[in-house]
Amino acid sequence: MLNISQNPHSHLNLHVTERDQPDEPTVEAMQAPADETLIGRIARGDRLAMQVLFARHHVRIYRFVLRLLRDEMAAEDVIGDVFLDVWRQASRFEGRSAVSTWLIAIARFKALSLLRKRRDDGLDAETAESIEDVADDPERAVAKLDKGEKLRRCLAGLSYEHREIIDLVYYHEKSVEEVARIVGIPENTVKTRMFYARKKLGELCRMAGIDRGWP
């Protein structure tokens, strides 16, 4: 079920001191003050700041959305909307979460709204949830892949919920607390969802002929 009930602009306002701070700053942490400065300038109508923020984050946001939607054109439309929202609502950003977390939350909200609309419109939801086939004989094609490629194919074949959480943790380097805020679920649920996502990945790998020894 799509969890899009929360306003992405409102559930990220926990104070930064409550965040799960790593001891060594991540790339994002080092950029955070600059991002916040940019947001402040954007709130005052500074378009150059908008361009800098866009240049810094749009590729990752695009990839996050693309992994959810599996539709490049739709993903481009979504990120355009995301940054237009930033332009309109920068003054509402209170600096209590990382800017990238705020961006991802907005992007997620828009992407899942689009998915839900497509589902309501009767479009084939199964297409978005199915494993992508790249050949007429997928089984034989998979057999030719090396382990890394097979693993990536299995990652791509996870449900959107599992793809999302794996991407947030591994690629977007989000802490437990940040994922909880973005997805709108309790922190313990974040941990168990990640665990199940990894278990499912292991099952897909086994089906693809990779014995990883777990689960």
Added chain:
Amino acid sequence: MTLGGAAGDFDREQPTDIEALLPWYAAGTLRRRDRQRVEAALRQNPELARHIELVREELAETIHLNETLGAPSPAVADRLIAAIDGEASARKRAPGVAAGWLTGFFASLSPRTMAVAASFAMLAIALQAVMIVDIFTKPAGTLPSAEQGTEHKNGTFAMVRFAREASAGEITKFLQNYQAALVDGPTPNGLYRVRVAMTALAKEELARIVARMRQDRIVETAEPAAK
């Protein structure tokens, strides 16, 4: 092959506390206390140490997968800039926006403040005029706008003098009703230049609007204005 021995542990439906933290440990996003707990567990449990290698493998392939997704086309940036430019222009063009902003401003005032005498209302009106002129003449950012400097020339205008007893709230509502904006004034004789349309209206249409304005109890005088 499973992780053997303790492998059954990893097959549970619910992860242990440490197992659940392994992805964040591998990603380097755990706080010190949790990281130290995981490191201690890894030293004591060889099966857990093997498990973390699986996590690292997943992490590496997830990054690989995402990095091969490419990037959006440059057209996205172009469309965004165009949309921002369009919004800035629309904001400057739409008198209703200014009126709405003023409504919010005055709505934020307390009832007591809103009950000030007419003389204070006139002061507020003058303030409105200054603010609106400021809104419409202020550059909308670092990029130039094609409409900059033309706001007070385009459109259809009326000259209006409000009744002394008119409150700021009433004047704001009046402006909203007519989708109008104060763009200049007051003149020495208390008249304000009010834009009633963004386009050039026919004389008859302007006369009709002005006639209707004169019926409003807060309007003392209203006349068509030259451009």
